[in-house]
Structure formats: structure tokens, C-alpha cells
Amino acid sequence: MSKRAYNFCAGPAALPEAVLKKAQAELLDWQGKGLSVMEMSHRSDEFVGIATKAEQDLRDLLSIPSDYKVLFLQGGASQQFAQIPLNLLPENGKADYIDTGIWSKKAIEEAGRYGRVNVAASAKAYDYFTIPGQNEWKLSADAAYVHYTPNETIGGLEFGWIPETGDVPLVADMSSTILSRPLDVSRFGLIYAGAQKNIGPSGLVVTIVREDLLGRARSICPTMLDYKVAADNGSMYNTPPTLAWYLAGLIFEWLKEQGGLEAMGAINQRKQQKLYDFIDASGLYTNPIAKNDRSWMNIPFRLADEKLDKPFLAGADARGLLNLKGHRSVGGMRASIYNAVDEAAVDALLAYMAEFEKEHG
Known part of the structure; x- marks a missing residue:
């Protein structure tokens, strides 16, 4: 399987x-x-x-x-x-x-x-x-x-x-x-x-x-x-x-x-924090939302050069990281990290983003 x-x-x-x-x-x-x-x-x-x-x-x-x-x-x-x-x-x-x-x-x-x-x-x-x-x-x-x-x-x-x-x-x-x-x-x-x-x-x-x-x-x-x-x-x-x-x-x-919503809240807090911290420290990726108003569940981000969008998405798909393309009305990327998207998924995404930045940053 x-x-x-x-x-x-x-x-x-x-x-x-x-x-x-x-x-x-x-x-x-x-x-x-x-x-x-x-x-x-x-x-x-x-x-x-x-x-x-x-x-x-x-x-x-x-x-x-x-x-x-x-x-x-x-x-x-x-x-x-x-x-x-x-x-x-x-x-x-x-x-x-x-x-x-x-x-x-x-x-x-x-x-x-x-x-x-x-x-x-x-x-x-x-x-x-x-x-x-x-x-x-x-x-x-x-x-x-x-x-x-x-x-x-x-x-x-x-x-x-x-x-x-x-x-x-x-x-x-x-x-x-x-x-x-x-x-x-x-x-x-x-x-x-x-x-x-x-x-x-x-x-x-x-x-x-x-x-x-x-x-x-x-x-x-x-x-x-x-x-x-x-x-x-x-x-x-x-x-x-x-x-x-x-x-x-x-x-x-x-x-x-899983322990109810207290437990899920702690997991979700870690997931979104990892992603935003990585994006904020990056030279390739950016998120424009004011820090106090950032979504826990839907994390949009952009690459420094739009020409990199297609290769980024192709590489993500090849690694089994699916549906990262941003909504057609805003473009860029978006990672939705709902309850069923576990920390391993976020870690895999971060590893790929780091690898891509090393190659293209």
C-alpha cells in the first residue's frame, strides 16, 4: 500500500x-x-x-x-x-x-x-x-x-x-x-x-x-x-x-x-509557531500578516521571486507535500495545518523549505 x-x-x-x-x-x-x-x-x-x-x-x-x-x-x-x-x-x-x-x-x-x-x-x-x-x-x-x-x-x-x-x-x-x-x-x-x-x-x-x-x-x-x-x-x-x-x-x-481541545491547542500552537519562526528567519520566504493577527490554521507565504513558485510546488509534490498552492485570488503559497495535519507533516514541510532555500536562496 x-x-x-x-x-x-x-x-x-x-x-x-x-x-x-x-x-x-x-x-x-x-x-x-x-x-x-x-x-x-x-x-x-x-x-x-x-x-x-x-x-x-x-x-x-x-x-x-x-x-x-x-x-x-x-x-x-x-x-x-x-x-x-x-x-x-x-x-x-x-x-x-x-x-x-x-x-x-x-x-x-x-x-x-x-x-x-x-x-x-x-x-x-x-x-x-x-x-x-x-x-x-x-x-x-x-x-x-x-x-x-x-x-x-x-x-x-x-x-x-x-x-x-x-x-x-x-x-x-x-x-x-x-x-x-x-x-x-x-x-x-x-x-x-x-x-x-x-x-x-x-x-x-x-x-x-x-x-x-x-x-x-x-x-x-x-x-x-x-x-x-x-x-x-x-x-x-x-x-x-x-x-x-x-x-x-x-x-x-x-x-x-487526543486529549480534547486543550491538547489539540498545544499541538496547534507548536505547529504554527515552527512555521512562522522559520518564515520570519528566512531570506526567501515571507508572510505579510501582522504577528498578532496571524492565523493558526492557514499560513500563507510568498517566495522572493514568483518564478520560483512552479519549481517549489513541483518539488513539494514530488515529496508528497500536497496542495501548497495559494488561493487563486492572492497567489503565493499556503499551508493549511488543521488538526489532522500532524507535527511530522509540518517538520517535513520545513525540511523541504530549508532544502529549497539552500538551492535557490
């Missing part, structure tokens, strides 16, 4: 090998039932058990308070860009949004279809290399909610702090940072996260919403997009993405086996 490569893809991202092996072992015959999870009724006792355990494990990992609902939905984080205003933004209401990059801009654009959006702060003045401090924000006293993107997957810009919004619900797109370290869920009204980074395969989005925010959907909100309908039906108003939900459950189990 060929050796698995080190996968630095931003999403769909690497999954833990132990999880893939368990899924492989259960693929044709789940726990002696004689059928696959993919073939199982979502209403069956077996699948309801899988779903219930997955939710409880996620609640345990994040210490989610009892007055929050955990929803396993479809459509990815991009559908949430519309689902949030349809549920939380009254007909003539206003919402505050913070612009820190491509994903927050997409959320702003979509919310603008459903009501007034106040861009309360933007990193544009800093070329998206720094997050404006909250002392620069122009929040609205009458906002229905404040939305921000704690980690910009493409630009590699991340909040190292949680904004203070008083009684106004704080909404966060945590697609690329959730489960990377401990989090105080009680500071938020709603958290949503596309699964294909730290949760599981694509096709699933997890939404954690405080119960008092349910039941506010507009009359035009499609039934399938009403959070209360999803909550009242255990995320099974229609047939859910059962395979993705099952795999997410296996990943939550795996995270518990």
Missing part, C-alpha cells in the same frame, strides 16, 4: 488516518448490522444513536452550554450567509458586519440582499494584513447582530480575541478555526462552521445557536432554512447528509482520544 501524502489543502482538508481506517472497516458492515451507514435510514435507532453521540461529543469538546442548540445542516457555510439574516435580521432591521477578507466580504454581500448592512470596521485600510482594533469599530446600537469571521482561510488573518458586543448577539463564521483549541461558546449568539476543515468531509455545516434566537425567521424564510424547524426536528426535517454526520462523529471521538 502506498504511503499517504502530507495534505496541506485548505478544504476539503486532511482527515485523521485513524478515522479513515475505522470508516473503511465499517464501510460494508456497520457494527455487524450487515449494511453501510450510507444505506441506513436516518430515522433508524442505529443512525439516531450515531447522531446523538456525535452531538454529545461535540458538546463535551466545546463545553457547549445547555441553552444552545447544535444543528447539523446542509449547504455549507456559504448558505449560512443567507440563512443568518433570514433568521436573525428583521424586515427593516440592520446588522453590523466586520470586513477582514474574502469570506467576510461574501457574507456582507449576501446579507445585503435581505436588509441594511453596516460595515462597522474593515481591514481594507491595512491591505487585509492587520485586524482593526475594536476601538476603531463603528457598531450600531440597534444592530440585530454583529457578524465577523474569526479566521480568514484565504488571507491567513485571524482574531486572537473575541469582540465585545454587549447585548447584541455575536455571530461568527468559524469554519476554519473551530476545534483548533478551546473556545468560550457562551460569548456568542451563533457560531457556524463548514465541516471540511476540522469537523469532517464537505457537505455538512454545524451551527451552534442560542435558544432565545430561534423562532425569529422571516415569513419569506424557506422552511428548510428556519433554524427553529431544524432544532425542533433534530436536524432531520429532511434526509440529512448521513455519511458526513457519521464521519464528523468519528472525528469528535478521535479528538477526545
Whole structure:
């Protein structure tokens, strides 16, 4: 059997090998039932058990308070860009949004279809290399909610702090940072996260919403997009993405086996520190993000000469270091080092980067 490569893809991202092996072992015959999870009724006792355990494990990992609902939905984080205003933004209401990059801009654009959006702060003045401090924000006293993107997957810009919004619900797109370290869920009204980074395969989005925010959907909100309908039906108003939900459950189990989010946070802190320290000391590689605002999960970097990009990527691929090409909108390189990308992968990347710099620096 060929050796698995080190996968630095931003999403769909690497999954833990132990999880893939368990899924492989259960693929044709789940726990002696004689059928696959993919073939199982979502209403069956077996699948309801899988779903219930997955939710409880996620609640345990994040210490989610009892007055929050955990929803396993479809459509990815991009559908949430519309689902949030349809549920939380009254007909003539206003919402505050913070612009820190491509994903927050997409959320702003979509919310603008459903009501007034106040861009309360933007990193544009800093070329998206720094997050404006909250002392620069122009929040609205009458906002229905404040939305921000704690980690910009493409630009590699991340909040190292949680904004203070008083009684106004704080909404966060945590697609690329959730489960990377401990989090105080009680500071938020709603958290949503596309699964294909730290949760599981694509096709699933997890939404954690405080119960008092349910039941506010507009009359035009499609039934399938009403959070209360999803909550009242255990995320099974229609047939859910059962395979993705099952795999997410296996990943939550795996995270518990690793020691939970405290342990993962310590590992992730080491991984990102190694990479940034190497880049900062290098004469060939650079990262433009202000040090206090650097992402733990997505590390963009550039080579001193763009002509070296192709040979760098070719050499990386030859060594089994995959998906290091930066997003097409920003270019350069990007190493996404989610939970399933272990320290050995980071060490292998650093060894290659050092070797390449020796040859081309």
C-alpha cells in the first residue's frame, strides 16, 4: 500500500488516518448490522444513536452550554450567509458586519440582499494584513447582530480575541478555526462552521445557536432554512447528509482520544509557531500578516521571486507535500495545518523549505 501524502489543502482538508481506517472497516458492515451507514435510514435507532453521540461529543469538546442548540445542516457555510439574516435580521432591521477578507466580504454581500448592512470596521485600510482594533469599530446600537469571521482561510488573518458586543448577539463564521483549541461558546449568539476543515468531509455545516434566537425567521424564510424547524426536528426535517454526520462523529471521538481541545491547542500552537519562526528567519520566504493577527490554521507565504513558485510546488509534490498552492485570488503559497495535519507533516514541510532555500536562496 502506498504511503499517504502530507495534505496541506485548505478544504476539503486532511482527515485523521485513524478515522479513515475505522470508516473503511465499517464501510460494508456497520457494527455487524450487515449494511453501510450510507444505506441506513436516518430515522433508524442505529443512525439516531450515531447522531446523538456525535452531538454529545461535540458538546463535551466545546463545553457547549445547555441553552444552545447544535444543528447539523446542509449547504455549507456559504448558505449560512443567507440563512443568518433570514433568521436573525428583521424586515427593516440592520446588522453590523466586520470586513477582514474574502469570506467576510461574501457574507456582507449576501446579507445585503435581505436588509441594511453596516460595515462597522474593515481591514481594507491595512491591505487585509492587520485586524482593526475594536476601538476603531463603528457598531450600531440597534444592530440585530454583529457578524465577523474569526479566521480568514484565504488571507491567513485571524482574531486572537473575541469582540465585545454587549447585548447584541455575536455571530461568527468559524469554519476554519473551530476545534483548533478551546473556545468560550457562551460569548456568542451563533457560531457556524463548514465541516471540511476540522469537523469532517464537505457537505455538512454545524451551527451552534442560542435558544432565545430561534423562532425569529422571516415569513419569506424557506422552511428548510428556519433554524427553529431544524432544532425542533433534530436536524432531520429532511434526509440529512448521513455519511458526513457519521464521519464528523468519528472525528469528535478521535479528538477526545487526543486529549480534547486543550491538547489539540498545544499541538496547534507548536505547529504554527515552527512555521512562522522559520518564515520570519528566512531570506526567501515571507508572510505579510501582522504577528498578532496571524492565523493558526492557514499560513500563507510568498517566495522572493514568483518564478520560483512552479519549481517549489513541483518539488513539494514530488515529496508528497500536497496542495501548497495559494488561493487563486492572492497567489503565493499556503499551508493549511488543521488538526489532522500532524507535527511530522509540518517538520517535513520545513525540511523541504530549508532544502529549497539552500538551492535557490
